[in-house]
Amino acid sequence: MEFEPTIVGFLCNWCSYTGADLAGTARIKHRPNLRVVRVMCTGRVDPTFVLKAFRSGADGVMICGCHPGDCHYLEGNDKAFRRHQLLKRMLVAYGIEEQRLRLEWVSASEGERYARLVDTMTAELRVLGPLKLAPDLGRPPGPCPEPTAPREVAHG
C-alpha cells in the first residue's frame, strides 16, 4: 500500500479557513490527508504547535493565512512569516526536512488554490516518506534521566 502522509493544517479563521470552506461549497476535490486546526490568525501559531504536530505523528505541517497586506488583523501574517523563517532553520537542525513545513497564503476566494496546495504537499510528502524523528524527539517526555556520573567541577 502506498504511503499516505498525515498533514496538520493551521488555517486562519478569516481567509484560509473560509477558502477551505469555499473548496467545499464549490466541490473542488482534493486529497483527504490534511487535518485542519482553526486559529484566529496565523500570528497565533506558536512554533511549539508545529513541533507538537511533528512529535505527535504529523508528516507535514501547512500554515495558511491571508495574503500579505490582507490580514484581518493587519499584520499577523507578517509575524507568522518571520517565525516561519526561523522555525524552518530550527527544524533542519532537528533533522526534519524543510519541505515538511509550508507557509502559504490562501484568500477567502481561493478554494481552488487551497485544494491544489493540499494535493501538491501530499504528493511531495509521499515521495519524501514518513517523518522519522530521532528516538529522543519522538518519545513522550518522561522523568529526566539520572546523570550517569557526577559532574566534575573544576575549581580553579
Next chain:
Amino acid sequence: MNDECRIGVYICNCGTNIAKVIDAGLVRDRVADLPGVACARTYEYMCSNPGQEMIAQDIREHKLDRIVVAACSPRMHELTFGNALEDAGLNRHMLEMANIREQCSWVHDDGARATAKAADLTHAAIRRVARHEPLEKQEAPYTPATMVLGGGIAGLTVAVELADAGQHVHLIERESRLGGNVGRVDLTAPYLDSARDILAEKIILAESNPRIDVQLRSTLTDLQGFVGNFQATVTHQDGAAQQLDVGSVVVCTGYREFDASRIERLGYGKHLDVITSFELEQRLRAGKLETADGRVPRYVSIVHCVGSRHAKYHTYCSRVCCMTALKYGHEIKSALPDAMVTDLYVDMLSFGKGGEDLYRRTSELKTMFLMYEKEDYPVVRAAEKGDDCGLLVQVEEKLSGETIDVPADLVVLMVGMQARSDGADVARTVGISQDRHGWFIESHPKLAPVSTATEGVFIAGCCQSPKDIPDSVAQARASAAMVLGHIARGKVVVDARYAQVDADLCSGCRMCNELCPYTAIGYDPEEGRSDIQSALCKACGTCVAACPSGAITARHFTDEQILEQIEGVLAWSSSQP
C-alpha cells in the same frame, strides 16, 4: 481531566450531504468510548429544531457539560448551536464543531478515508472541548451615529433611511458631488424613468435633513475601536482631519467602468465616434445625439460585454449592460426614428423583473440583433470612401456563420463594471476582504448579504458586486435595517474571546506592546507589567504566540485547547511513532 467531563457528541448526516460519503454511524462508534464522552448520536439534520431539541434533552437527561457537533463548517452553524446550548442552560463556549461537510464530505470521494478523517476531526473536537471553559459575556454601549462611505444611490438610501428613523449619519463622499454613477445616467432600464428624478429626490432629502452630515471631497483614513464603538478619522482633500465616534460603518463605495481602450480592436481612443456607454449617456442627457463632427448618426452600433465575460479582462457578467443597451434602442429610436440600431451581443441577459418585457419591446422597434462568439470581439475600422457611414464594425455573426460589416456612424461600447482601484485601501481601513475581482466579500452569499468579516461594518451596492439600481437600493435598505437593529438593542455583546495577561507571569519585557496592531496592550511602569484592554483586543493571538514568558492566554484559543486538538487529529494516524 477528560473523565470529569460529560461530553455529548452529535454527528450530522446533513441529509445526504455528509451521509453519502461519510459513515456517521462508524464515526459515532469510534468516538463513543473516548474518555469523557457521555453520549454519542447521529441524526439527519442536527441544525433542525428536533436536532437542537435532541441536544437540549440530552443536556438535561445526561447532565452534559460540553457538546461536540460534527456537521457543517462552524462558519455556518456555530451561532445556531451556541444558541441551543444557551437555551439549554450551558455556556455557548462549551461547544466545539468538527467540520465534516465543507472540509470533508464535499471534497473527498473515498468514503473510507473520508470517514477516517471525519473520525479524526471529531476526536480532536472532543479532546479540545474537554479543555473549554465557560466565558462570560461582556457588554458595551452602542453609539447610534453611523458613517456611510459613498454618496451614490446606495449610500444616499442608507443615509436617508437612517435619518428618517431619527438617527444621525455622517455621509462621506470622495468626489465633489453626491449621486455617484447613477448621476451619470439619463434614463433607467427597464421602465425608462429618469435617473435624475430618482436621484434628485434622495439628494434633496440627504442635504436638507439636519441629521445627515454630508462631507464632500473627504475620505475615511482611519478606523479604530470595535462594533458599536468606532473612532473614525475623516480627512478632507485640503488635509483637514476630523475625529468622529460612530457605532456602524456602511461601505457603499460603488464601482468604476471598464477601460475600453484595453481592447484595441474596438478602436476606442482611435476613432472619435467609438464611445463608451457613459459617454452616450452624457449626450442623451444633453439632448445632443451627434457624432464627433456634429452630424446626426444614421447608424448606431452597440457592442455588448466590453470587458465582461472574457478570460483576459473580467470573467463575470456585469449584469446591467444588456438592459442598458436595450434601453438605448428606445432612447435612440425616439430621438432619431430613422436611425438603424444594431446590437452586437454574446447572450442577451434580460434577467429580473421587467427585463424580458424590455427585450420584447426593443425587438419590436426594428433594431437588429447580431450574435458574436464570446471573447471574439468585433473589429472597428474607418469606412471607405463612398460608404454612407463613418465606421465599419466587422463581426463574425454566430447564427449565420457569416462575416458581416455593420455600418456605423456611432459605435457604443457597453463597458462593464469593475472594482475601484482604491478598494484595497478601503478594505484595509475598515477590515473587510475582497474577492479575486476586487469586490468586497459579504459574510454569507445567501444568508448574510450585507454583513462583513468585521462586525458593525456593512456593505451595500456595487462595491459588493455588479448590480442594478433596485438591487443596490434593496441592499442599502437591508444595511440600514441591520444598523437600526443594533441601535434598537442599544448595546453590543463584545466577543468573549480576547487575550489576557497573567500579571504573576508577566516579566514586563513589553515585546507584546509593539506587536499589537490595535494598541490594545498597555504598560504599567509602576507595576512593570503589561495589560490588555479587552474591548480593544480582537483576539488574533499574535501576542500570545510571542510572549516569552507564556504569560498571555487567548481565551477560547488557549495553548492547552490547541495542543489537545493537534494530538486529537493525529491520535489515530497510521504513521505515529
